[in-house]
Amino acid sequence: MSDPADQTAGSTPTEAGETQRIAKRMARAGLCSRREAEKWIAEGRVSVNGVIIETPATLVGDNDAVTVDGKPLPAPDRPRLWRFNKPAGLLTTRSDPQGRPTVFDALPGDLPRLVSVGRLDINSEGLLLFTNDGGLARKLEHPSTGLRRRYRVRVRGRVEPDKLAALAEGVTVEGVQYGAVEARLENQQSSNAWVIVTLREGKNREVRRIMEHLGYPVNRLSRTAYGPITLLNLRRGEIEEVPPGIVRRLLGESHKGAKAKAKKVKPNRRKSRRAGAGGGAPRQGR
Numbered sequence: 154m155s156d157p158a159d160q161t162a163g164s165t166p167t168e169a170g171e172t173q174r175i176a177k178r179m180a181r182a183g184l185c186s187r188r189e190a191e192k193w194i195a196e197g198r199v200s201v202n203g204v205i206i207e208t209p210a211t212l213v214g215d216n217d218a219v220t221v222d223g224k225p226l227p228a229p230d231r232p233r234l235w236r237f238n239k240p241a242g243l244l245t246t247r248s249d250p251q252g253r254p255t256v257f258d259a260l261p262g263d264l265p266r267l268v269s270v271g272r273l274d275i276n277s278e279g280l281l282l283f284t285n286d287g288g289l290a291r292k293l294e295h296p297s298t299g300l301r302r303r304y305r306v307r308v309r310g311r312v313e314p315d316k317l318a319a320l321a322e323g324v325t326v327e328g329v330q331y332g333a334v335e336a337r338l339e340n341q342q343s344s345n346a347w348v349i350v351t352l353r354e355g356k357n358r359e360v361r362r363i364m365e366h367l368g369y370p371v372n373r374l375s376r377t378a379y380g381p382i383t384l385l386n387l388r389r390g391e392i393e394e395v396p397p398g399i400v401r402r403l404l405g406e407s408h409k410g411a412k413a414k415a416k417k418v419k420p421n422r423r424k425s426r427r428a429g430a431g432g433g434a435p436r437q438g439r
Contacts, residue, residue, distance in 0.1 A: 172212040181229040232286035245272035279375035300380035308369035
């Protein structure tokens with residue numbers, strides 16, 4: 154049971170289900186982020202059952218009438234997921250003080266408000282997931298979910314397979330402990346090598362730091378899979394919705410194998426070209 158001190162206007166549980174914080178409800182409706190919702194509430198723009206609320210701790214149920222600037226709050230959409238083939242040169246952030254291009258600049262304008270599932274740094278490319286549901290994003294990011302992230306990495310130097318195999322026991326780099334990492338040599342060239350790296354944690358710059366710790370500086374990094382979702386034939390700069398059946402599996406809901414066809418969305422060509430979009434994922438030897 155919730156603490157009565159947190160119960161304000163519209164906080165009584167309804168027959169339709171449990172209550173949730175108003176900021177979360179607003180974010181789930183795709184209207185804004187939770188942080189923006191808190192700002193709007195402080196500005197007196199949000200009402201519940203005709204009463205202007207003053208705190209984002211307000212709890213609401215399905216039967217409560219929520220309005221923003223006098224307009225009814227849209228009904229929340231079902232949790233949805235998109236896969237995006239991120240080009241190098243884009244920041245995984247909504248805005249950048251320095252004005253550098255971001256992944257959100259490259260997305261088509263007809264999509265709902267999305268959040269990224271984790272990040273890829275500016276020089277990394279490949280599979281980046283987006284969702285309209287912050288709870289789903291946090292679940293997919295958390296190590297306890299056990300989702301495997303797979304990367305194709307080009308490094309400098311002659312790679313010793315034994316060094317890669319030792320990563321299965323975990324490794325400590327500059328005081329940071331990394332869990333078990335699967336790494337195997339794919340192709341050795343004269344001065345570069347391609348390595349396939351699979352991990353479950355996804356800590357900040359984990360792959361780059363581990364490879365550099367082994368003496369193999371990374372000069373190209375592309376994520377190719379995140380759990381059951383892969384790049385497949387998605388071209389660089391393109392975004393495509395993940396079928397609902399896969400989303401339900403990731404949420405832990407039972408299903409009988411949805412056959413919904415993935416909907417491909419045309420990329421924002423103008424902004425994608427500015428960021429170097431075009432072409433496919435890195436091929437072997439490039």
